[in-house]
Amino acid sequence: MSLLESCYIQCPYCWEQIELSIEDSMEEQQYVEDCQVCCNPISITVNSVPGGPALVEARQENE
Numbered sequence: 001m002s003l004l005e006s007c008y009i010q011c012p013y014c015w016e017q018i019e020l021s022i023e024d025s026m027e028e029q030q031y032v033e034d035c036q037v038c039c040n041p042i043s044i045t046v047n048s049v050p051g052g053p054a055l056v057e058a059r060q061e062n063e
Contacts, residue, residue: 009058014038022056024048032061 004021011018016037022044023029029046041061048054 007056011035012058012060013040022046022054024054
């Protein structure tokens with residue numbers, strides 16, 4: 001069963017705070033999602049820790 005967890009990140013382009021829904025059933029995942037405000041591509045890395053909150057890193061796609 002996969003669970004969706006909400007988290008907030010700051011866009012590395014426009015610095016606005018945006019909400020993401022992440023699936024925390026996998027230990028590590030990487031994907032690209034467009035900013036909901038400025039539409040620039042954000043590279044997202046999620047590391048899930050059993051029994052704890054997921055660690056989410058957001059950076060510009062070309063970094």
